[in-house]
Amino acid sequence: MGAGQCVIAKVFSKIFSHEALETYLPKIQLVIQDTLRVWSSHPGSVNVYCEAQKLTFRLAIRVLLGFRLSDEELNHLFQVFQQFVENVFSLPVDLPFSGYRRGIQARETLLKGLEKAIQEKLQNTQGKDYTDALDVLIESGKEHGNELTMQELKDATLELIFAAYATTASASTSLIMQLLKHPAVLEKLREELRGNGILHNGCVCEGALRVDTISSLHYLDCVIKELLRLFSPISGGYRTVLQTFELDGFQIPKGWSVMYSIRDTHDTAPVFKDVDVFDPDRFGQDRTEDKDGRFHYLPFGGGVRNCLGKQLAKLFLKTLAIELASMSRFELATRTFPKVMPVPVVHPAGELKVRFYGLDSNQNEIVTETEAMLGATV
Numbered sequence: 008m009g010a011g012q013c014v015i016a017k018v019f020s021k022i023f024s025h026e027a028l029e030t031y032l033p034k035i036q037l038v039i040q041d042t043l044r045v046w047s048s049h050p051g052s053v054n055v056y057c058e059a060q061k062l063t064f065r066l067a068i069r070v071l072l073g074f075r076l077s078d079e080e081l082n083h084l085f086q087v088f089q090q091f092v093e094n095v096f097s098l099p100v101d102l103p104f105s106g107y108r109r110g111i112q113a114r115e116t117l118l119k120g121l122e123k124a125i126q127e128k129l130q131n132t133q134g135k136d137y138t139d140a141l142d143v144l145i146e147s148g149k150e151h152g153n154e155l156t157m158q159e160l161k162d163a164t165l166e167l168i169f170a171a172y173a174t175t176a177s178a179s180t181s182l183i184m185q186l187l188k189h190p191a192v193l194e195k196l197r198e199e200l201r202g203n204g205i206l207h208n209g210c211v212c213e214g215a216l217r218v219d220t221i222s223s224l225h226y227l228d229c230v231i232k233e234l235l236r237l238f239s240p241i242s243g244g245y246r247t248v249l250q251t252f253e254l255d256g257f258q259i260p261k262g263w264s265v266m267y268s269i270r271d272t273h274d275t276a277p278v279f280k281d282v283d284v285f286d287p288d289r290f291g292q293d294r295t296e297d298k299d300g301r302f303h304y305l306p307f308g309g310g311v312r313n314c315l316g317k318q319l320a321k322l323f324l325k326t327l328a329i330e331l332a333s334m335s336r337f338e339l340a341t342r343t344f345p346k347v348m349p350v351p352v353v354h355p356a357g358e359l360k361v362r363f364y365g366l367d368s369n370q371n372e373i374v375t376e377t378e379a380m381l382g383a384t385v
């Protein structure tokens with residue numbers, strides 16, 4: 008690991024500190040509200056997975072990197088990024104038109120776009136009222152007496168977007184699907200929000216969202232935990248064996264690559280009853296099915312290489328759930344729900360088409376919660 012990379016590893020943890028999350032929260036809320044307004048103003052249905060991908064990309068660009076791009080520039084960068092992601096796991100054969108080649112080209116185009124945005128950011132330091140993750144990255148590099156090079160900044164930026172993008176889009180889509188499938192869960196969530204003075208007449212009260220307030224919402228926490236148990240976006244990870252060890256009578260030699268499975272762990276951990284049922288109450292204070300053992304529940308991986316962005320991811324998903332709960336209605340636009348595919352991340356096999364109503368550009372037309380409970384309409 009180079010000195011620059013070492014610094015990056017140290018400052019990544021600063022990017023996701025409690026203090027930093029508090030700064031990001033109003034921006035996260037704004038990006039989500041804007042997106043839900045656009046979805047609601049759509050005359051037809053919304054392809055949720057595709058739109059959730061755009062939402063998380065926008066989140067990464069605006070909240071984490073603080074780039075001020077026009078919608079047109081943002082859409083262009085998103086298309087290039089999608090091409091990069093789609094081809095990232097292609098075979099490493101560098102033939103013209105092969106996925107690998109397209110992936111490399113997309114990466115280069117992306118890095119050029121990022122360089123332009125970073126340069127603009129470095130030049131426009133006046134009148135800034137918001138500190139984003141990239142600012143922290145740049146400043147912390149200086150603090151550690153090791154100013155990051157443009158290449159290191161670009162790589163770290165791309166790593167952040169890449170790590171946040173597919174996982175969070177997957178979880179956001181699963182969240183919407185599960186709230187549609189389980190109106191009682193959504194209603195219980197609304198009750199919790201109302202009880203804590205966060206919802207008033209169906210709207211999130213201004214200034215009501217703070218990191219500590221969100222953390223104190225127990226039922227919301229159970230919903231997100233259960234979502235990430237049953238629909239953990241990533242199926243597992245790889246590790247290199249540093250020291251030969253024995254497992255169930257098998258010797259695993261030093262130097263081997265081993266895979267740990269998040270999904271199999273969640274499916275087989277004896278602590279969970281009725282593993283296939285979406286039941287947020289399993290994490291409630293009466294049952295706390297996750298209390299035994301450290302490694303039964305690991306949507307964000309385990310050990311030293313676990314997910315650095317997990318607090319941000321949870322904060323984003325919780326804010327999305329709060330904003331969805333405060334909307335008047337959203338309903339499935341097809342007769343049945345699409346099947347769910349597990350790889351490369353959990354996602355709907357077909358399109359998850361949903362109609363959103365409620366928040367118009369003036370935040371009008373919020374109907375009462377009783378009207379909102381109609382079959383798969385929530």
Ligand code: HEM
Nearest residue numbers: 170171174175178241244306307308312313314315316320
């Ligand atoms: C629901 C959303 C997310 C899930 C389920 C998730 C899950 C994971 C998992 C399982 C790993 C470890 C992989 C392994 O064992 O090798 C990981 C690593 C990582 N994640 Fe996340 N992640 C999410 C969101 C995010 C976000 C929003 C960010 C940043 C903005 C992020 C940044 C990272 C980074 C930087 C690593 C690499 C850590 C290292 O190698 O030391 N993740 N994530």
